[in-house]
Amino acid sequence: MFSIAKPSFKLEESFLEKFRGTQPKWGPLGYITYKRTYARPMSDGKTEEFVDTLERVVNGTFSIQKNHCIANYLSWNEQKAQRTAQKMFLAMWDFKFLPPGRGLWSMGTEHVVKNGGLALNNCAFVQIRSAKDIGILMDMLMLGVGVGFDTQTCKLDFPHLGSIEILHTVEDSREGWVKSVVELVEQRLKGNNVVFDYSLVRKAGTPIKGFGGTASGPEPLASLHESIKSVFNNRRNYNHHRATMTMTSVDILDICNLIGKCVVAGNVRRSAEIALGSYKDDDFVKAKLDMDMLISHRWASNNSIVCEIGMDYDKFGEATMTNGEPGYIWLQNATAYGRMASNPDYIDSKVVGVNPCSEQTLENYEVCCLVETFPRRHESLEEYMDTLKLAYLYAKTVTLVHTHIPETNDVMLRNRRIGCSQSGIVGAFNRHGRRRMLDWCDQAYSYVKGLDAQYSSWLCVPRSIKVTSVKPSGTVSLLPGETPGIHYPHSEYYIRRIRFSSNSNLIPILREAGYEIEPDVTNPDNTMVVSFPVREYDFDRSKDDVSMWEQLENAAQYQAYWADNAVSVTITFNKEEGTQIPYALELYEKRLKAVSFLPISEHGYQQAPYETIDKVRYDEMKMKIRPYFLNASGNNVGSSYCDGDKCVI
Numbered sequence: 001m002f003s004i005a006k007p008s009f010k011l012e013e014s015f016l017e018k019f020r021g022t023q024p025k026w027g028p029l030g031y032i033t034y035k036r037t038y039a040r041p042m043s044d045g046k047t048e049e050f051v052d053t054l055e056r057v058v059n060g061t062f063s064i065q066k067n068h069c070i071a072n073y074l075s076w077n078e079q080k081a082q083r084t085a086q087k088m089f090l091a092m093w094d095f096k097f098l099p100p101g102r103g104l105w106s107m108g109t110e111h112v113v114k115n116g117g118l119a120l121n122n123c124a125f126v127q128i129r130s131a132k133d134i135g136i137l138m139d140m141l142m143l144g145v146g147v148g149f150d151t152q153t154c155k156l157d158f159p160h161l162g163s164i165e166i167l168h169t170v171e172d173s174r175e176g177w178v179k180s181v182v183e184l185v186e187q188r189l190k191g192n193n194v195v196f197d198y199s200l201v202r203k204a205g206t207p208i209k210g211f212g213g214t215a216s217g218p219e220p221l222a223s224l225h226e227s228i229k230s231v232f233n234n235r236r237n238y239n240h241h242r243a244t245m246t247m248t249s250v251d252i253l254d255i256c257n258l259i260g261k262c263v264v265a266g267n268v269r270r271s272a273e274i275a276l277g278s279y280k281d282d283d284f285v286k287a288k289l290d291m292d293m294l295i296s297h298r299w300a301s302n303n304s305i306v307c308e309i310g311m312d313y314d315k316f317g318e319a320t321m322t323n324g325e326p327g328y329i330w331l332q333n334a335t336a337y338g339r340m341a342s343n344p345d346y347i348d349s350k351v352v353g354v355n356p357c358s359e360q361t362l363e364n365y366e367v368c369c370l371v372e373t374f375p376r377r378h379e380s381l382e383e384y385m386d387t388l389k390l391a392y393l394y395a396k397t398v399t400l401v402h403t404h405i406p407e408t409n410d411v412m413l414r415n416r417r418i419g420c421s422q423s424g425i426v427g428a429f430n431r432h433g434r435r436r437m438l439d440w441c442d443q444a445y446s447y448v449k450g451l452d453a454q455y456s457s458w459l460c461v462p463r464s465i466k467v468t469s470v471k472p473s474g475t476v477s478l479l480p481g482e483t484p485g486i487h488y489p490h491s492e493y494y495i496r497r498i499r500f501s502s503n504s505n506l507i508p509i510l511r512e513a514g515y516e517i518e519p520d521v522t523n524p525d526n527t528m529v530v531s532f533p534v535r536e537y538d539f540d541r542s543k544d545d546v547s548m549w550e551q552l553e554n555a556a557q558y559q560a561y562w563a564d565n566a567v568s569v570t571i572t573f574n575k576e577e578g579t580q581i582p583y584a585l586e587l588y589e590k591r592l593k594a595v596s597f598l599p600i601s602e603h604g605y606q607q608a609p610y611e612t613i614d615k616v617r618y619d620e621m622k623m624k625i626r627p628y629f630l631n632a633s634g635n636n637v638g639s640s641y642c643d644g645d646k647c648v649i
Contacts, residue, residue: 008070009062009078011055015086019051024093027481028534029496034479035630036506038104047630050093057099058089060108061397065459068400074460088390095480097373097391102144103398104476117401117412118143122370122419122471123355124408125362128154128252131185136365136405137256139178141263145367146272146356149256151249151284152306158232159191159244169197170221176200177221181259184225188232196225220265227258227297249277249284253298260300273301274356276329279311285319285326302356302596304329309589313582320597321578324570327596328585329354334361334593338466338564339445340556348465358594359469359568360419365407368565369398370419370471374482376428376538381440385447391420392451396464416462419469419565420448424482425558426489430538441562469565470558481534486554486569488543489536493618495611496532504528506630513628516621521606529607533621542612544600548573552584556591566593572600 023031039047040056048056062085069076091097099107106112106119118140125148126137140147166187170180184194204217231254235245253275263271277284288294288303304327305316316326334351336344351361360368371391378384395418402409422428428437448467456463473484483489499520500507510530511517520527548571555569573581581597588595 009066009081009085010059011085011089012082015089016051016055019093020049022051024050024095025480027478029498029532030479030481031628031630032498032506032510032532033475037475038101039630040105040109053104054089054092056108057092057103058085058108060112061085061088061394063108064397064400068459072460074458084390084393087386088394091387091390094377095374095482096377096387097371097394098476098479099394100370100372100471101476103369103371103394112401115143115404117398117403118145118367118405118408120369120398120401121145121367121403123147123357123360123362124367125149125353125355125364127352127364128256130156131182131189134185134255134259135178135182136407138181138259138263139174139405140367141260141271141273142174142178144271146274148274148276148353148355148362149252150353151252151275151277152281154247154249154252156189156247157244158189158247161188161193161233162191164192166192166194167197168194169199170201170218172200172202180221181224181228184228185255188229194225196222198222216265220262223265224258224262228255231255231258249281250287253277253284253287253301253303254293257297257300261297264300272356274327274354274358275301275303276306276353277303277326279305279307279316285316288323288325289319302327304354304358304594304596306331307585307589308332313585317579317582317585320581321573321599324596324598327358327594329358329594330589330592331361333590334566337593339468339560339562340591340593341442341560354566354594357472357568358566358596359421359471359563360417360565361466361593362417363411363415365405366411366415366417367403367408368412368417368419369395370421370469371395372421372423372471372473372476374424374477374480375422375437375440376424376431376482377480381443384440385444388420388444388448389451392418392448392467393455395420396452396455396459399464400459400461414462415466416456416464417466417565418464419471420467421469421471421473421485422558422562423471423473423477423485424480425470425486425554426483426540427536427538430540438557438561441558445562445564466564469563470555470567470569472568472570481537483536486558486567488541488546488551488572489539490610491542491544491612492536492539493613493615494534495613495621496534497529497607497609497611498532500528500530502526502528509628509630513626514624516624518607531621533613533618533625535618543572548577548580548584548597552588552592552595555595556588559592569595571595571597573597574600 038053041047062081066076100122102120102122112119123146124140126133127150128134137147137149168180168183170176180196187194198218201218231251235251256273260271260273288298303325306329309332335349336346348361350363352364353362355362371394373387373391375384399416445468452463452467470486477484507528516531518529520529551571555567559567
């Protein structure tokens, strides 16, 4: 259907044989994370091992390149491609770089052939100005793409409800669910009511072949339909004396959040949203203070305000100090600058938003692909550049695959935006030194720009408008055991607790391997808690030991020397620092494109996700653990768009 037919390139079996039956050097949580998140089911009833996943990813990547060259009558050297493909495999096996979780899950699958490039892209942005835009947002979310949306530009008017009633039969497909929501909004904007027939929607528990998981039945969709009707009705009741009502920013927020809630409940995939609103819009800024609405659905997005340089931040500091929101976005910087050590060039002047974790600046309808590198795992700049070449090549290849949304193709195929990211940055500081790492960033950025000129010429496509970023990572960085993005570790030694269903077939395997397992104190009948001992290598300081100001400076320096898109950073702060947030925003408003905050608190929870321990306790737990093999986990959940803990529902 799209620009990638079934795989036409294959790694040589003689090369792959060296890795079959072996495992890479996983991080403490690497193997279990991989098996429950990225290993796809295989025909023999088992799930992939890492060699199988990387074989699929590399074959898919080079098949896209090969098919592109053949379709466009461009040169293709099979022997050279085989050498480069083997280097790519080795670099991923050694955890020098990894595709995003989206790529580990979807690259090289029939799902991409059938559904196109959205399955490989991490994130998108949509300005909500019509029912069609709402449908595009839902479509992207249902394909696992994280979506940012704008509440500032919508000016939708609608009349009171008339007597016309439309019957709509919901088709049993992703497209059918999206079409039903678009039909509902379009008809309600005309004053018509819609009644839905759900008889064609498959029953709950039915396997979903393409994307994994099981069907939820029609209930989440039916609930979404009724909730959207309520949004219109509430606006009508509020303005009952007017002939025509106008949807507010909070109405748009609610509809998009309700869609996010439905996508998660629908067993389709984890999902994420960010809502952008004006700093002058008090209703938007205060939207999450309504606890009933927050518990119902407004949890489904991170909310950030679009700031103006020179504005007064005082009125927002207290809210941020309390719960970490709103976040702050400076589109003035995003449109004017690439790397902020350079002069303004306005090459990205059409940017209108960001993705849910704010590492990619985006035009309306634009999608982007990220890829993750681990500089701490390299001995020299030259070695790191070799890795960057392979990471860049993966991300650029994804831009060759069209999506099924014409508006998205219009932007994506012109901009070819990618994000070569780094994780384990703090560990790299500790190993190589901060000054050396910033020098690496500066030289490596120029190298990537040169690569883009070379490969864009070969593929006969435009150069990428921007090429680097820092994503928050999370799940992907767990595979090698690196700290996520530019964030600090919890401590040198700690327990990471992960919850599993009591009937998960991972539980007996992990118990046999020697991990500490106990019932969840809040849900002992249905949930078990597994404790994983973790040691952070190249450790210097924990997140509790580093000031808010140092974290901000780290982000600003990476915005200056590495990221021409943006740096995703969540600044942790203590109670004393919280009152200084407005001052911090004033000082960094010309050095950052986006920032969010999170208060550090003494939680006092039993079975907390993270618990600091000492070396003695770590060694005791570690000595009890034996190697384990997960050959049929059956717990695959696919991946989110950006793999970040803060921005994934």
